[in-house]
Amino acid sequence: MLRSGPDNSRRRTTDFGGTIGAGQDLSVAIDRPGAIRRLSLNLEAQNLPQALRSTVLSIEFDGKQTVWVPVGEFFGRGYLSEPHQTWYTEVTEDGLMSTFWVMPFQESCKITLTNLGDQDVVIRDGSALVGRWEWDERSMYFHGCWHQLTEVSSFKEGATAPGEGAFDVNYVTVEGEGVFVGDTLTVFNGAAAWWGEGDEKIFVDGEAFPSHFGTGTEDYYGYAWCRPEYFASPFHAQPSGAGNLVPGFTVNSRYRSLDAIPFTRSIKFDMELWHWHHTTVNFAPASFWYARPGASWNIEPDPGTAALTVPQERSDIVEVYKVEGAIEGEDLKVLERTGGTVERQGGAQFRWSNEEQVWWKFGAEGDRLVLEFPVEAAGRYEVMASLTKAVDYGIVAISVDDTAAGRFDRFNNGVANDEVSLGVHTLAAGQHKLTVELVGSNPQAVDSYMFGLDYLRLVPKP
Incomplete structure (x- = not known):
């Protein structure tokens, strides 16, 4: 049986919760040295899929914000998925979401949930389990970022056929010293065709050719043949593959332990978007890494995109031909x-x-x-x-x-x-x-x- 999560002995829990109105936020401060060992919350809203995207989790460590990710992507579920468990994340049947990344800090930490939507959201059972941490010259801050290509063409401009239409999407580029530890990709597919033939290309420390060059998006996320079935394992998960072969939603995650990627100067992570049909897609990667103080990265918080209405039907992103009276x-x-x-x-x-x-x-x-x-x-x-x-x-x-x-x-x-x-x-x-x-x-x-x-x-x- 998969077991993840911390030993709770000698650790203190900071609880939080309440209603967050539209355009408002809820924050909790931890004013003592340590490391978050578990972060959990349950989010309730009338339109839950929208709330999972437009409620954003941001975290400041020692006064610097290093995490800005919609709640659904932070916990690996996107906005339309099933309960699941990996080594670093868990979503239970009753909706409790937990993450088990170790997130150390020297003096203080501030966790903020911001409601970018137009409805109230309710946070229940929020808790941060904080344990001791001796900060030294090897310690790193946890980072997370998210962005979305919204209603983007699946073919680059001028292309008319699969393959020639493929193009690279940058998940993140980080300058500094650190370790890349995982990512979650949320896709809304606009056509009845496979969207994920593209290869990952990971450039470490400024190399001219990527030392990690993949064989397909589904291979990177731990499956094959563009299969839509649900799966969850310690380091790979597909809580929903409903949009793999037909129009709809898919979320894939890959978390790294023994295969975490260290970098001393920089890392650039690109994923090729290679679709079999010329259509419209939403393509939203969240990336997670540790870095020494002073690191920088290219993905900025994007509240305008996180607040957009999430598509749940193909007609939400593609103009669908319909015969009147059919x-x-x-x-x-x-x-x-x-x-x-x-x-x-x-x-x-x-x-x-x-x-x-x-x-x-x-x-x-x-x-x-x-x-x-x-x-x-x-x-x-x-x-x-x-x-x-x-x-x-x-x-x-x-x-x-x-x-x-x-x-x-x-x-x-x-x-x-x-x-x-x-x-x-x-x-x-x-x-x-x-x-x-x-x-x-x-x-x-x-x-x-x-x-x-x-x-x-x-x-x-x-």
């Missing part, structure tokens, strides 16, 4: 399926409404799929269906309720879609059935019998 195929309930599999398929490049379709694949001739669609008001409607066509799509017979609506050959050289009429029907308010049967394939088609429904549209008729 009943989206990907949202329809499957009532019956005699073969194959059904899933939502995304693809902005295919010009589907809401950039998704319901995709029926691996069926065989004679298989049937029944979907349920809603009708809000009784009436007489022409039922229009936007159907996908491609080289491996089959011939289908479609019925509306029990009325045959037509036979459609969906073979095409290339992926496309068009709107076809399923006839005029008198429909009562409530739920109705759309039945699709695989009845054959075009002689030129690949016999995969695919079927895709982008949307239905009900056009009133007299």
Whole structure:
């Protein structure tokens, strides 16, 4: 079992908490020499994801601020993730967040939580466990910084293809003597494609070529094949990978112990942003390191960006194409399926409404799929269906309720879609059935019998 955290004997706890109004802050001072061994708090708000980003933790050691990181990133969870535990961080089921970095100081320490949002946030169970520390010529201050590339293009200017569109993002550049010990990357992906082919490039003490040159972002963070599954281990974690292969949120962390990177003059950490699609992303690294007094770094506090509304849906950062009045195929309930599999398929490049379709694949001739669609008001409607066509799509017979609506050959050289009429029907308010049967394939088609429904549209008729 993973065990982290300090031995509490001979240590004193400083507690803090309360409500922080919009634009306000809460501070706690520790006016004695020592080292923070554990820092914990629980944050509550009506909009918790927003509060995790727009509530910022800053720490001053001996009068100098060395930490400025949104609370969610400081504790390794971003703003939309599951409880997890690593060697240096823990988020419990009830939301208590803890970090176990040792953070020494010579005389005093000041911990401040600043609410940059427009809602109240409540801090509960806040505590700093402080133990003894004998400061000497080897002692270093703990540092943390954060910044975000907001709604940035995943391709550099002028690029039209993956690879040539990649570019480096600087996590941090530090001047001075210290040790680099970890980082957390929060991403909001704007496309149904992998965002993390890029390599880390870490330059130590001014070297011309990086002594650390990686093989992919997922390799750096301890996984492979852009997998979205949750995992947490002592030094790598993916509390959420929901945005790895589809639009959405991902947070990855890497913490270092035996592989911490010492530097005597400087360190520069770059991560290549290499995305398979040309889209819009948010890319937000937080970096953590120790440094001797006098060190400097290039990432400044950015309260304006930390206060921005956090995206939770693709449409929050990308303008999504939608057909007015569309009943989206990907949202329809499957009532019956005699073969194959059904899933939502995304693809902005295919010009589907809401950039998704319901995709029926691996069926065989004679298989049937029944979907349920809603009708809000009784009436007489022409039922229009936007159907996908491609080289491996089959011939289908479609019925509306029990009325045959037509036979459609969906073979095409290339992926496309068009709107076809399923006839005029008198429909009562409530739920109705759309039945699709695989009845054959075009002689030129690949016999995969695919079927895709982008949307239905009900056009009133007299």
